[in-house]
Amino acid sequence: MKLDILNALDSKKILKELNASHSKELAASRLVELKLPNKKSEKYRYFDIEPLIQKDWNFTKKEPIQVKTGKSIVIKNGIVEQLSNLEGVEVEMKEFNDIDSQHFDSLYYLSHLLCEKAIIIRVKDETKLNIEHIVTENNCLISYRIVILSDANTHTQIYETYSGDAKDTLLLTGYDIFISRDSTLKFIKNQTINNNSYTPISTNRYKVDSNATFKLGTFDFIKDNGLNIFRVELKESANFDASHLLYANGKVKGGTISEIIHEGKSSNSNQISKNILDNNARGIFDALIRVQNSAKWTKADQNSKSVLLHSGAYMASKPQLEIYIDDLEASHGSTTGQLDEAQLFYLQSRGINKVDAKKMLIIAFANEVISNIDDEYIKNVVHTHFESAYYGKSNLECLETCHSCEDMVLEEN
Amino acid sequence: MSKVLKIKDLKAKIGEKDILKGLNLELEEGKVHAIMGPNGAGKSTLSKAIVGHYDVEITDGDIVYKDKSIKENEPEERALEGLFLSFQNPVEIPGVNNAYFLRTAVNAKRKHEGKEELNAAEFLREMKSKIEELGMKKELINRSLNEGFSGGEKKRNEILQMMMLEPDVIILDEIDSGLDIDALRAVSEGINKMKDGKRSFLVITHYSRILDYIKPDYIHVLKDGQIVHTGGPELVEKLEKEGYESLGSL
Numbered sequence: 001m002k003l004d005i006l007n008a009l010d011s012k013k014i015l016k017e018l019n020a021s022h023s024k025e026l027a028a029s030r031l032v033e034l035k036l037p038n039k040k041s042e043k044y045r046y047f048d049i050e051p052l053i054q055k056d057w058n059f060t061k062k063e064p065i066q067v068k069t070g071k072s073i074v075i076k077n078g079i080v081e082q083l084s085n086l087e088g089v090e091v092e093m094k095e096f097n098d099i100d101s102q103h104f105d106s107l108y109y110l111s112h113l114l115c116e117k118a119i120i121i122r123v124k125d126e127t128k129l130n131i132e133h134i135v136t137e138n139n140c141l142i143s144y145r146i147v148i149l150s151d152a153n154t155h156t157q158i159y160e161t162y163s164g165d166a167k168d169t170l171l172l173t174g175y176d177i178f179i180s181r182d183s184t185l186k187f188i189k190n191q192t193i194n195n196n197s198y199t200p201i202s203t204n205r206y207k208v209d210s211n212a213t214f215k216l217g218t219f220d221f222i223k224d225n226g227l228n229i230f231r232v233e234l235k236e237s238a239n240f241d242a243s244h245l246l247y248a249n250g251k252v253k254g255g256t257i258s259e260i261i262h263e264g265k266s267s268n269s270n271q272i273s274k275n276i277l278d279n280n281a282r283g284i285f286d287a288l289i290r291v292q293n294s295a296k297w298t299k300a301d302q303n304s305k306s307v308l309l310h311s312g313a314y315m316a317s318k319p320q321l322e323i324y325i326d327d328l329e330a331s332h333g334s335t336t337g338q339l340d341e342a343q344l345f346y347l348q349s350r351g352i353n354k355v356d357a358k359k360m361l362i363i364a365f366a367n368e369v370i371s372n373i374d375d376e377y378i379k380n381v382v383h384t385h386f387e388s389a390y391y392g393k394s395n396l397e398c399l400e401t402c403h404s405c406e407d408m409v410l411e412e413n
Numbered sequence: 414m415s416k417v418l419k420i421k422d423l424k425a426k427i428g429e430k431d432i433l434k435g436l437n438l439e440l441e442e443g444k445v446h447a448i449m450g451p452n453g454a455g456k457s458t459l460s461k462a463i464v465g466h467y468d469v470e471i472t473d474g475d476i477v478y479k480d481k482s483i484k485e486n487e488p489e490e491r492a493l494e495g496l497f498l499s500f501q502n503p504v505e506i507p508g509v510n511n512a513y514f515l516r517t518a519v520n521a522k523r524k525h526e527g528k529e530e531l532n533a534a535e536f537l538r539e540m541k542s543k544i545e546e547l548g549m550k551k552e553l554i555n556r557s558l559n560e561g562f563s564g565g566e567k568k569r570n571e572i573l574q575m576m577m578l579e580p581d582v583i584i585l586d587e588i589d590s591g592l593d594i595d596a597l598r599a600v601s602e603g604i605n606k607m608k609d610g611k612r613s614f615l616v617i618t619h620y621s622r623i624l625d626y627i628k629p630d631y632i633h634v635l636k637d638g639q640i641v642h643t644g645g646p647e648l649v650e651k652l653e654k655e656g657y658e659s660l661g662s663l
């Protein structure tokens with residue numbers, strides 16, 4: 001099926017064409033309004049979306065089925081292979097229609113239309129949950145969605161990883177995450193995309209209730225295209241803290257497209273994007289913050305820093321601030337440049353060769369966001385993945401972020 | 414006496430500005446040379462030229478170290494061969510762990526010299542004992558390189574690197590600036606301990622205070638891009654009393 005045929009249809013015909021239930025009417029009519037993107041679409045202008053929309057996809061609907069239980073949730077090629085048996089977590093596969101009626105992304109709606117049943121995870125207790133995505137099926141469109149509902153007063157960490165090297169596949173997924181009042185959710189995405197691999201597009205909706213905190217970390221190490229898309233709504237006194245690290249190398253395009261909507265008063269957001277681009281990579285940080293007139297005393301900070309390691313690299317950094325009130329504190333900034341010459345020289349002047357000195361500075365640049373991960377184990381894994389993507393191997397023996405030797409020696413007397 | 418470093422008729426500019434204008438200087442093995450001179454004379458430029466800083470463009474003359482011209486060498490090659498500059502204003506490098514950085518540097522030098530590399534624990538024991546000698550806070554081991562260090566901590570960190578790297582020629586650019594008396598004493602002790610009869614020192618300063626702690630064998634006066642006067646330690650007192658003007662020009 002070619003996706004762009006949907007652009008000519010009305011919502012009823014879309015539902016019919018996709019064999020979707022009538023309860024998905026909202027998604028279908030939003031798709032009619034927004035249309036699937038082409039290369040001129042505002043949000044997709046820096047990304048190669050058109051070939052994906054025009055391609056004749058081999059697409060089969062998959063029932064998520066559960067075969068076993070274990071600590072983590074495992075999803076292989078859209079099929080749930082393992083469910084979590086962690087206490088305090090309930091998982092079921094069910095139709096889900098409480099979607100965002102105001103999302104800017106048509107692929108968000110498309111993915112909802114393509115997935116009959118979503119994987120719905122309810123978190124009732126303090127917990128750490130891992131979600132593993134495995135993508136091995138070549139040349140097909142794989143689409144599924146995950147919903148996370150956190151109960152009030154819960155503190156949860158979700159860590160997701162990706163593996164598999166499917167070729168010519170579009171992985172269209174995403175989360176609808178609802179964080180109830182007074183809860184905290186930490187979500188870490190760790191994704192490495194190898195050369196000539198599948199294209200992941202993750203399109204998400206986050207709703208952060210009053211006094212709740214959402215801490216998002218996306219770590220994308222890509223040698224092929226990939227996108228992160230999200231829209232987040234912040235209620236009264238909600239906190240949103242996002243760190244994005246992108247390392248892109250090769251003739252690739254990827255990054256983050258986001259909208260942060262401050263709806264409630266005294267809501268806070270802090271978004272930091274760090275991008276390391278080598279060869280002909282194009283990085284994308286197209287990020288809007290909207291402060292609605294209901295959101296007095298908001299605090300919003302946004303910052304994007306990019307390092308270009310090659311003259312062919314390019315960063316499309318578009319931080320945007322849309323403000324409808326006076327009473328707020330907001331800042332945004334964006335810098336793109338090469339490595340700092342004075343820092344590089346300092347390291348060289350101590351006998352460290354230029355190649356190693358550059359690596360040290362790049363890792364330092366990345367560490368500023370990797371160090372935001374609270375979980376020590378995940379922090380080290382992400383660091384290792386970054387080093388492997390960047391060096392081609394990791395110096396596992398002695399990570400720069402691992403200071404156990406220091407601690408050991410410091411404690412000696 | 415063998416001359417470890419020879420600066421010959423060195424002319425250098427930064428940007429379009431001529432700064433060193435035919436400078437001659439020779440460092441003797443095992444001796445302490447002091448360069449004194451007013452602000453803006455070109456003292457830091459000379460030190461940068463010796464270690465190969467990208468700001469400085471050498472237009473004429475030569476720098477000969479251990480009997481080889483090094484003016485075309487990369488900064489890291491000069492460092493591995495034993496040149497060390499303690500910077501007037503050390504840069505801050507957020508995200509680079511101080512101990513990790515210094516271990517990388519020490520091991521690069523050991524490798525260059527055909528010695529076995531130190532493992533993390535061996536290195537850290539060594540670093541910790543030096544840190545204590547210098548009266549530095551232990552937490553500086555695990556902090557980002559120079560980030561948020563006070564002026565005095567940065568200078569001590571330079572000396573720490575010097576002690577760990579064990580260079581042959583040590584250039585100290587305004588090592589006393591920003592140091593209180595206790596820090597000055599600790600730093601000078603560290604430097605004096607490095608004297609072994611072979612190692613040479615070039616102490617750059619525009620105050621004579623540091624020379625009460627690190628006794629020089631020779632004093633050179635640098636003015637307007639040239640060494641205009643060379644003498645023994647007695648010159649310090651004369652400069653104190655009469656100022657740089659009293660020496661006239663070449």
Ligand SMILES: Nc1ncnc2c1ncn2[C@@H]1O[C@H](COP(=O)(O)OP(=O)(O)O)[C@@H](O)[C@H]1O
Binds near residue numbers: 432452
């Ligand atoms: N990066 C630079 N760009 C332009 N001019 C410089 C730079 N560094 C030094 N200079 C100039 O070169 C001259 C010598 O400076 P410097 O070597 O730092 O003097 P000193 O260390 O003796 O005080 C001064 O006039 C100074 O303004």
Ligand SMILES: [Mg+2]
Binds near residue numbers: 458586
């Ligand atoms: Mg100076």
